[in-house]
Amino acid sequence: MPESDSAAKQLAWHYENPMAQAIAAHRAGIPVVALTSNTIPWELIQAAGLFPVMLRPARRATPAADEYMETDVFQARIRQIFESAVSGEWSFLSAIILSRTSEQEYKLFLYLREVARESPREGMPPVYLYDLMHSQSAETRAYGISRTEELKHQLEAIAGRRIDASDLAQAIAESNAARAAVRRLLALRQDAVRLAGTEALPLVGAYWFMARPEYAKLATEAADIIRQRQTLQGVRLIVKGAPLDHVQLHAVLESHGAIVVAEDDWWGTRSVGSDIEASGDPVKAIFEHYYRDAPSPRVFPPGAADRWFESRVREGVDGVVFYLPPEDSVLGWDFPRQKHFLDGLHIPSLVVEEDPCAGGPGPELHASIARFVNAIAAER
Amino acid sequence: MPEKQLQSTVLAGAYQKEWFAQLRRDVFDSHRPYAILQADMPFELFEVMGLPAVSNQWWSAVIAAKRLAPKYLDAMNAMGFHDGLCRYCSLSMACTLTGSPDDAPWGGLPKPALLSARLTCDCIQRVFSMWAEAFKTEFFALDNPGPTVMPPRWWELSRHRWRELFEKHRLDLTVAQFRVLIGVLERVTGRRFDTEALRSLMEGVNRQEEYFEEVRDLICNAPKTPVRMNEQITNVMAAQWVRGSGWAIQHAKTFRDEVRSRVEAGVAACPGERRRLMWVGAGLWHDTDFYTAFEQKYGAVFVWSMYLAFGPDGYIRYGLEDPLEALASRTVSMNEQLHLPPWANEWIVDQAKRHRIDGALVLTPLGTRSSAAGNRFIERALERAGIPVLPIRADMVDARSWNAAEMIRRVGRFIEERL
Numbered sequence: 022m023p024e025s026d027s028a029a030k031q032l033a034w035h036y037e038n039p040m041a042q043a044i045a046a047h048r049a050g051i052p053v054v055a056l057t058s059n060t061i062p063w064e065l066i067q068a069a070g071l072f073p074v075m076l077r078p079a080r081r082a083t084p085a086a087d088e089y090m091e092t093d094v095f096q097a098r099i100r101q102i103f104e105s106a107v108s109g110e111w112s113f114l115s116a117i118i119l120s121r122t123s124e125q126e127y128k129l130f131l132y133l134r135e136v137a138r139e140s141p142r143e144g145m146p147p148v149y150l151y152d153l154m155h156s157q158s159a160e161t162r163a164y165g166i167s168r169t170e171e172l173k174h175q176l177e178a179i180a181g182r183r184i185d186a187s188d189l190a191q192a193i194a195e196s197n198a199a200r201a202a203v204r205r206l207l208a209l210r211q212d213a214v215r216l217a218g219t220e221a222l223p224l225v226g227a228y229w230f231m232a233r234p235e236y237a238k239l240a241t242e243a244a245d246i247i248r249q250r251q252t253l254q255g256v257r258l259i260v261k262g263a264p265l266d267h268v269q270l271h272a273v274l275e276s277h278g279a280i281v282v283a284e285d286d287w288w289g290t291r292s293v294g295s296d297i298e299a300s301g302d303p304v305k306a307i308f309e310h311y312y313r314d315a316p317s318p319r320v321f322p323p324g325a326a327d328r329w330f331e332s333r334v335r336e337g338v339d340g341v342v343f344y345l346p347p348e349d350s351v352l353g354w355d356f357p358r359q360k361h362f363l364d365g366l367h368i369p370s371l372v373v374e375e376d377p378c379a380g381g382p383g384p385e386l387h388a389s390i391a392r393f394v395n396a397i398a399a400e401r
Numbered sequence: 402m403p404e405k406q407l408q409s410t411v412l413a414g415a416y417q418k419e420w421f422a423q424l425r426r427d428v429f430d431s432h433r434p435y436a437i438l439q440a441d442m443p444f445e446l447f448e449v450m451g452l453p454a455v456s457n458q459w460w461s462a463v464i465a466a467k468r469l470a471p472k473y474l475d476a477m478n479a480m481g482f483h484d485g486l487c488r489y490c491s492l493s494m495a496c497t498l499t500g501s502p503d504d505a506p507w508g509g510l511p512k513p514a515l516l517s518a519r520l521t522c523d524c525i526q527r528v529f530s531m532w533a534e535a536f537k538t539e540f541f542a543l544d545n546p547g548p549t550v551m552p553p554r555w556w557e558l559s560r561h562r563w564r565e566l567f568e569k570h571r572l573d574l575t576v577a578q579f580r581v582l583i584g585v586l587e588r589v590t591g592r593r594f595d596t597e598a599l600r601s602l603m604e605g606v607n608r609q610e611e612y613f614e615e616v617r618d619l620i621c622n623a624p625k626t627p628v629r630m631n632e633q634i635t636n637v638m639a640a641q642w643v644r645g646s647g648w649a650i651q652h653a654k655t656f657r658d659e660v661r662s663r664v665e666a667g668v669a670a671c672p673g674e675r676r677r678l679m680w681v682g683a684g685l686w687h688d689t690d691f692y693t694a695f696e697q698k699y700g701a702v703f704v705w706s707m708y709l710a711f712g713p714d715g716y717i718r719y720g721l722e723d724p725l726e727a728l729a730s731r732t733v734s735m736n737e738q739l740h741l742p743p744w745a746n747e748w749i750v751d752q753a754k755r756h757r758i759d760g761a762l763v764l765t766p767l768g769t770r771s772s773a774a775g776n777r778f779i780e781r782a783l784e785r786a787g788i789p790v791l792p793i794r795a796d797m798v799d800a801r802s803w804n805a806a807e808m809i810r811r812v813g814r815f816i817e818e819r820l
Binding site for chain 2: 088089090091092093094095121123124125127128130131132134135138139150152154156158160161163164167168171318319321322323345347348349350351353354355356357358360374
């Protein structure tokens with residue numbers, strides 16, 4: 022990564038090379054622990070002196086996953102994680118932590134553990150489950166605090182050292198600083214929009230792959246530069262549905278005169294949420310953040326799951342694109358309710374079912390998006 | 402529809418139909434409350450509180466058996482729910498949302514006082530929330546903690562060492578949630594929960610499942626199976642939905658007695674039995690005739706499904722000092738035990754060996770995709786154990802893509818070529 026590149030270019034590079042810093046950390050003797058989703062406490066891993074990195078494997082053939090994983094059951098990203106984990110590609114990882122906040126990840130945890138039991142493969146990292154419930158009740162909250170303490174103990178065992186209060190305070194501070202930097206970028210997508218979605222997603226997404234102090238510095242620099250730009254004009258859209266860790270759909274939308282101003286998923290606008298409380302019991306504060314403020318398919322009740330979306334829509338948007346690719350078997354349940362909400366506000370919406378990564382966006386996708394965007398533009 | 406060979410089966414079917422008719426009379430005429438539950442819920446709490454409970458999956462199966470599923474599922478698609486969403490657990494809701502009392506089986510489900518489900522998958526909270534909204538009633542969710550320790554041969558520990566098998570932190574959460582649920586049930590029924598009544602009911606469940614275990618052993622050991630899989634399911638599930646009740650225990654005993662008499666008299670369900678098949682997965686409710694289609698030509702008889710076999714291994718709990726905790730242990734891992742590695746594959750292979758299975762058909766549900774999880778591990782484990790497997794891609798309740806003649810040909814080829 023050339024040092025002379027702009028902050029934005031450096032962030033985008035890390036987004037495209039998500040394991041770069043993790044591998045460097047490993048070579049420097051720092052154990053690397055991987056996360057599979059946004060609901061796993063980065064701060065605890067960091068506080069243990071480990072290097073946390075989000076898993077974002079590239080799309081490629083999955084012969085091992087094809088052997089063990091049923092067709093049409095698992096999302097492409099989950100299959101890719103399985104493939105890379107069992108193939109030995111991630112032998113440098115000291116552990117992979119998976120979360121209970123999606124059924125797919127929970128089953129991935131069981132599958133990986135079973136492969137390790139049934140036919141151990143060289144270079145397969147050990148796996149741990151962070152059993153976070155996302156239904157909101159006093160019982161699941163108490164359980165979540167105890168499981169977060171348990172995760173802390175597991176991380177201490179991996180690191181071979183205790184996590185003390187100052188470790189936690191520092192990790193929380195670093196993480197909150199990176200969150201603040203992400204929010205600076207996100208502010209450039211609100212009101213006077215200066216940052217298109219296609220560019221924003223990599224800049225925000227690098228948050229998951231980098232040391233957070235470095236990320237905070239680069240993201241702040243990038244935001245300061247982008248703030249000098251002219252505002253962008255176009256049909257302002259929210260993308261909602263299956264989490265998007267790639268820019269292909271954004272690119273198609275923005276090629277037709279739209280600007281994606283937000284995503285209702287954890288790779289984009291909702292990646293960081295609010296800050297973690299720096300006062301009080303730090304483990305509880307970390308837990309509360311991931312329990313209350315991190316999106317997942319298991320947030321319950323529906324009012325809690327819809328709160329952010331409804332609030333963001335009311336702040337002002339021209340249209341909503343629901344991304345429900347063929348692999349979706351969950352979020353489609355929410356669509357009629359959410360469309361009904363939009364219809365009540367006279368906000369147009371479009372369902373995209375085509376996976377733009379599967380063979381590239383086709384002419385039908387382009388045509389439907391063009392019609393949708395043009396119709397909104399004509400009404401404005 | 403093949404003839405019912407056992408008198409118990411006739412009794413079980415009649416009981417269920419009358420139970421439901423009585424439920425409708427109680428609800429409509431006497432305004433008594435009832436509940437709709439996901440199949441893996443602790444029905445025992447509802448039984449002990451005197452709140453009748455209808456299983457979501459049972460009602461789905463009834464709809465499917467009456468060939469009404471395509472109509473309701475098409476209507477759901479027209480409402481904006483895409484075709485890739487789960488059908489088995491949502492068909493009953495679809496009947497409520499899109500059907501009418503005129504076309505629903507037996508006049509349809511009346512308004513319940515409560516809906517309740519365990520949040521095993523990511524869909525069920527959505528389905529039950531919408532369903533509760535449609536009924537304008539309450540939904541109570543039990544969240545589902547994951548295991549950290551999973552000794553493969555769980556069935557050797559589940560009866561006596563269940564505290565250690567299912568882990569204290571999981572049991573504690575489940576009991577805590579049960580206590581909240583009990584509060585809801587007390588409010589709905591106006592009754593007080595009685596721990597002793599639950600203990601007594603749990604003892605009754607043990608007796609019931611011990612009878613089922615005897616039936617399972619008779620099937621394992623008899624030269625030819627005395628009871629077809631279809632009839633096993635009818636007898637077992639009629640009792641399981643009201644498990645521990647006087648009727649359920651008595652019916653389990655009646656069923657055991659009849660099966661034992663048949664074995665002693667040398668009566669086989671299929672006198673020409675030459676091959677024993679197992680069905681892995683939920684039932685093919687829209688075409689249960691499929692299960693007897695291979696008897697005449699091939700002497701191939703389905704002898705095993707999870708419905709009977711899981712009763713003794715999954716339900717019996719000894720040591721009922723704290724019946725709520727024992728119930729939590731029965732509830733907390735049903736999904737893992739029946740479907741997910743390592744528990745499902747290890748158990749099913751063990752069952753296959755004990756039942757002298759020659760070949761297995763493993764259902765990959767087309768319209769309930771998440772239910773297919775774990776199948777590859779099961780298929781691989783069976784093949785490794787020397788038991789040929791035929792994966793079946795079909796839906797439990799949706800007949801829209803089912804081609805019975807083609808499927809019978811496929812299974813025929815499997816029998817000819819691999820068994």
